Amino acid sequence: MNDKFFQLTKEKQMRIINAGFEVFAKNDYKKASTEDIAVAAGISKGLLFYYFHNKKELYLFLYEYAVKVVTESVVRDDFNMITDFFELFDYSAKRKFELFQKLPYVSDFLMRAFFSQKEEISEAMNRKFENSSAGVFEDYFNNIDLQKFKEGINPVEILQMLTWLIDGYIHEKRRIKSSIDLEDLMEKYNRWSILFKEISYKEEYL
Numbered sequence: 001m002n003d004k005f006f007q008l009t010k011e012k013q014m015r016i017i018n019a020g021f022e023v024f025a026k027n028d029y030k031k032a033s034t035e036d037i038a039v040a041a042g043i044s045k046g047l048l049f050y051y052f053h054n055k056k057e058l059y060l061f062l063y064e065y066a067v068k069v070v071t072e073s074v075v076r077d078d079f080n081m082i083t084d085f086f087e088l089f090d091y092s093a094k095r096k097f098e099l100f101q102k103l104p105y106v107s108d109f110l111m112r113a114f115f116s117q118k119e120e121i122s123e124a125m126n127r128k129f130e131n132s133s134a135g136v137f138e139d140y141f142n143n144i145d146l147q148k149f150k151e152g153i154n155p156v157e158i159l160q161m162l163t164w165l166i167d168g169y170i171h172e173k174r175r176i177k178s179s180i181d182l183e184d185l186m187e188k189y190n191r192w193s194i195l196f197k198e199i200s201y202k203e204e205y206l
Contacts, residue, residue, distance in 0.1 A: 001061060005051040016041040016051070018105070020062045025108035029059065029121045059121055063113055066106050073099040075140070083145045085155055086197045089162060090190075092140075097186050111170055111180065148205040158200055165192050 005013065019040035024032045034055050038045040052058035074095045082088045100107035113121075141155070149155055166189060173180050198206060 001053070001057055002051050008051075016043065016048070017062065017065060020058055021066070021103075021105040021109045024059060024062065025105040025112060028112065029055075034058070056121060056124070060124065062109065066110055066113075069103070069106060070096060070099060070110070079140075080143055083143055085141065085144045085146075085148070085158070085200075086193055088141065088144065089159070090193055093186065093189055093193075097182055100182055107180070107182070111174070114167070115171060115174060148201050150200060150202055153200045155200075158196055162189075162192060162196060165189075 005016075008016075016037075019037045022040060023037045027033075032055075034048060035045050037058075038048045041048070048058070052061060074092045076095075079088075079091065082091055141159070144155065146155060166185070169185055169188060170180060
């Protein structure tokens with residue numbers, strides 16, 4: 001990536017970033033057109049490739065930027081004050097929901113990135129997901145009161161199962177080529193969270 005991109009005004013940077021999110025959110029990686037991104041950003045295709053040497057480099061930059069935006073929307077001062085596992089997961093889900101309502105293309109971009117298969121970008125994305133998921137519990141759940149869990153219940157496995165349920169919902173919607181209804185997903189997530197809490201927590205903490 002050319003550092004000249006960061007010398008642009010913030011407004012011009014965001015035009016390019018938002019154009020990239022929109023085009024990649026609406027299309028699979030292979031079908032996403034850099035020409036369309038340049039047009040939406042109000043620049044020439046040559047200038048786009050001056051800032052980002054190729055399509056893959058732009059895509060990976062957008063992914064890193066999206067992760068940064070999502071993380072900043074969730075990890076605020078009150079985040080580290082939450083000690084209950086399900087309260088923290090609920091808090092994170094609600095913050096993401098609020099963000100994705102404001103920035104729908106970021107949501108769709110990340111969903112397409114996560115379920116990317118057999119594309120030029122897929123291997124690189126899989127490596128990123130593996131690296132980012134490995135330390136999630138240690139990074140974000142280190143203040144959790146684990147005494148609330150029943151003996152024999154592994155909170156890491158509960159985290160994985162809740163994540164798989166959300167991923168499964170999204171995957172099924174994409175399989176039948178249906179749009180992702182964030183409100184419906186949130187409603188279902190709330191039910192799943194209550195169910196897992198009843199299964200996982202000691203009686204006195206319900």
